[in-house]
Amino acid sequence: MTVALVGPGTCTACGACLPTCPTRALLPAPGGPSVVAAACTGCLACVEVCPVDALAVIG
Ligand code: SF4
Ligand code: SF4
Structure with a gap:
């Protein structure tokens, strides 16, 4: 399976990525x-x- 992962120690929860995902x-x-x-x-x-x-x- 191909999947995006979020690095918990790095993400600032800025939200910039949310609207970019074409499949939500x-x-x-x-x-x-x-x-x-x-x-x-x-x-x-x-x-x-x-x-x-x-x-x-990954994947
Ligand atoms: S764009 Fe913002 S909310 Fe999305 S993974 Fe990066 S730091 Fe976190
Ligand atoms: S934008 Fe959406 S579909 Fe594309 S890698 Fe990120 S989570 Fe997966």
């Missing part, structure tokens, strides 16, 4: 986005927009 796989949560793994296509849009490199795609 990123949901707002207090400590940073929650990733709906089944909806993530690994497109890298969120990874590219994150200002602190808190997102990565």
